Amino acid sequence: MRERILITLKMGNKKKLVVLTGAGISAESGFSTFRDSGGLWEQYSVERVASHEGWLEDPEFVNEFYNKLRGQLVAASPNKAHTILAQLEKDWDVTVITQNVDDLHERAGSSKVIHLHGELMKVCSSRDVEDPRCIVALDEHHLTVAPGQLAADGSLLRPYIVFFGEAVPKLQEAAEAVEQADVFVVIGSSLVVYPAAGLVHYAPPQAQCFLIDPKEVSIPSGRSFEVIQDIASKGMEKLSLRLQNLL
């Protein structure tokens, strides 16, 4: 009993590590990044497959696109960056805020993941995206939405994705997490898509901030970030060494 209380206290005292991830963290998993990747994304315009107007114009085309993308996702695996991030939960209270719609953080073992832009492996109502009764998780044996397939509320089934032009329901929850950060890290995001990029402003002044990206990224707030200019896997190896000094 005595040991148990001590362990509980220790877990409660873990410092908070909040990590904002973007497409770059999934690049080494072979899951195409949005802007500079090649692959499936380059054959389709963002307006057609990732905007609210695009969905209204041709839902069948949009569903077909995400059906294909799910096929790519189940063939991909988490990479070292996802794995190291999940392992940091041993010493840190980690919250991952991801702009990615893939499930690679979860598959690597991260337990607290906020998906700002939705989840590829889920589908939902097109009348009310957040209606929990209509959100259905797909799996590797059921990857596709058929033309005309309906959600439980009778509306067309659609990808559980936040399209451009739609509200970002998880933004408040994400901002509150960033406000609590002892250490805040950005990995593999160009920080050009808002409101996600604006989360940087919520990091408390005393929080230590890191950015991992092989390219130069312009940081919106003018805050001081320690930049690890490297790909995500190598960058995470370096970061986990740095974090040992901050425990």
Ligand code: APR
């Ligand atoms: N490791 C780390 N970062 C990488 C790697 C890598 N191996 N390869 C590329 N990057 C970096 C790029 O240099 C770039 O800065 O990842 C970043 C990817 O930027 P974007 O493609 O703009 O992705 P992201 O910031 O996640 O975009 C935000 O916009 O495309 C929409 O809704 C989509 O969620 C996405 C949002």
